Amino acid sequence: MARYGGRQTVTVLPGDGIGPEMFSHVQKVFDTATVPVDFEMAPLRADLTIKRDEDFENAIISIQRNGVALKGNIETKLEDPHIPRNMELRSRLKLFANIVHCVSIPTVPSRHNDLDIVMIRENTEGEYSGLEHSPQPGVVESLKIATKVKIEQIVRFAFDYAVKYNRTKVTAVHKANIQKLGDGLFLKIATEMKEQYPQIQFQSMIVDNASMQLVSRPQQFNGGIMLMPNLYGNIISNIACGLVGGPGLVSGMNIGEKYAIFETATRNTGTAISGKNIANPTAFFRASCDMLRYLGLDNYANFISDALFIALTEQGVHTKDIGGTAKTSDLVEAVIKNINAEMKKQKHI
Numbered sequence: 311m312a313r314y315g316g317r318q319t320v321t322v323l324p325g326d327g328i329g330p331e332m333f334s335h336v337q338k339v340f341d342t343a344t345v346p347v348d349f350e351m352a353p354l355r356a357d358l359t360i361k362r363d364e365d366f367e368n369a370i371i372s373i374q375r376n377g378v379a380l381k382g383n384i385e386t387k388l389e390d391p392h393i394p395r396n397m398e399l400r401s402r403l404k405l406f407a408n409i410v411h412c413v414s415i416p417t418v419p420s421r422h423n424d425l426d427i428v429m430i431r432e433n434t435e436g437e438y439s440g441l442e443h444s445p446q447p448g449v450v451e452s453l454k455i456a457t458k459v460k461i462e463q464i465v466r467f468a469f470d471y472a473v474k475y476n477r478t479k480v481t482a483v484h485k486a487n488i489q490k491l492g493d494g495l496f497l498k499i500a501t502e503m504k505e506q507y508p509q510i511q512f513q514s515m516i517v518d519n520a521s522m523q524l525v526s527r528p529q530q531f532n533g534g535i536m537l538m539p540n541l542y543g544n545i546i547s548n549i550a551c552g553l554v555g556g557p558g559l560v561s562g563m564n565i566g567e568k569y570a571i572f573e574t575a576t577r578n579t580g581t582a583i584s585g586k587n588i589a590n591p592t593a594f595f596r597a598s599c600d601m602l603r604y605l606g607l608d609n610y611a612n613f614i615s616d617a618l619f620i621a622l623t624e625q626g627v628h629t630k631d632i633g634g635t636a637k638t639s640d641l642v643e644a645v646i647k648n649i650n651a652e653m654k655k656q657k658h659i
């Protein structure tokens with residue numbers, strides 16, 4: 311990782327929509343908290359069609375040099391024939407695991423309270439292999455790739471995560487009754503590997519039932535991990551994010567052996583709400599805290615997340631998406647004020 315004079319450089323891919331404004335807020339908060347991190351901007355956006363490949367390669371090189379990136383979503387237009395850039399970044403950098411921790415925030419209105427579920431999703435294969443073709447007019451073949459190596463990697467990651475972070479249970483979500491080979495392999499590997507982790511409870515659940523259980527009785531997954539192949543993981547994670555308050559609140563991590571990218575859990579672009587000072591910056595702040603923890607800068611992460619938590623709970627600074635009237639800037643200012651207050655307090659100790 312790139313660390314000079316005690317400072318860490320990280321790549322920032324602001325993306326489209328609300329991304330650029332959200333990272334300017336993250337920068338302000340980092341400055342306030344005197345976080346020893348510098349941003350290297352990689353302007354990778356949907357509209358840069360001319361220098362497309364050059365910009366993409368530069369972004370990859372920057373992340374490879376710095377080891378970590380903060381990322382907004384790059385808009386993927388339905389008519390764009392290329393492999394989506396977001397997806398290509400994950401596969402090129404071998405970011406095999408996506409982790410989304412859905413925790414209820416007190417005072418944020420939601421359908422269920424006191425949720426605490428970790429979603430671990432295979433992040434580079436399955437339906438996201440970019441292999442679709444039309445062998446003849448009116449017929450499309452869309453390939454879902456499942457490999458033993460990558461399944462073992464994600465299943466191992468989930469069980470190790472459970473041990474490290476004291477999660478009691480792993481639920482493997484699948485559709486092996488229909489996708490007998492593809493999901494069958496996933497289920498088989500998960501069921502075999504659980505034997506190596508006798509301290510962790512294990513169960514499997516068919517994805518349709520898991521969806522129903524999650525919206526009706528999500529508490530049954532509390533304290534555990536839902537382990538999923540790529541596409542189910544995408545959908546189920548979004549359901550879980552919806553349960554704890556929506557796209558503006560939750561962050562997501564993409565982890566590989568060498569590199570990591572931190573972004574919002576639901577990976578939305580937010581084009582329609584950009585430039586209006588109404589987006590909820592919480593998910594981006596939490597992504598930046600995840601990154602700081604990954605870098606071993608836990609004190610700074612706690613500092614910022616405590617300030618944010620106070621603003622959202624005690625101070626009730628709620629943006630429109632969670633039923634409030636606060637603007638983006640109101641929440642940013644509240645966080646900055648809370649950080650300043652805490653810094654003042656610590657100086658007097």
Ligand code: ADP
Binds near residue numbers: 577580
């Ligand atoms: P996509 O990236 O798929 O185009 P959208 O940008 O349409 O997704 O986002 C999906 C929904 O989530 C929209 O209603 C959008 O306004 C909302 N949303 C996404 N991010 C935020 C945020 N940070 N704060 C508030 N609402 C958000």
Ligand code: MG
Binds near residue numbers: 579580581
């Ligand atoms: Mg959109």
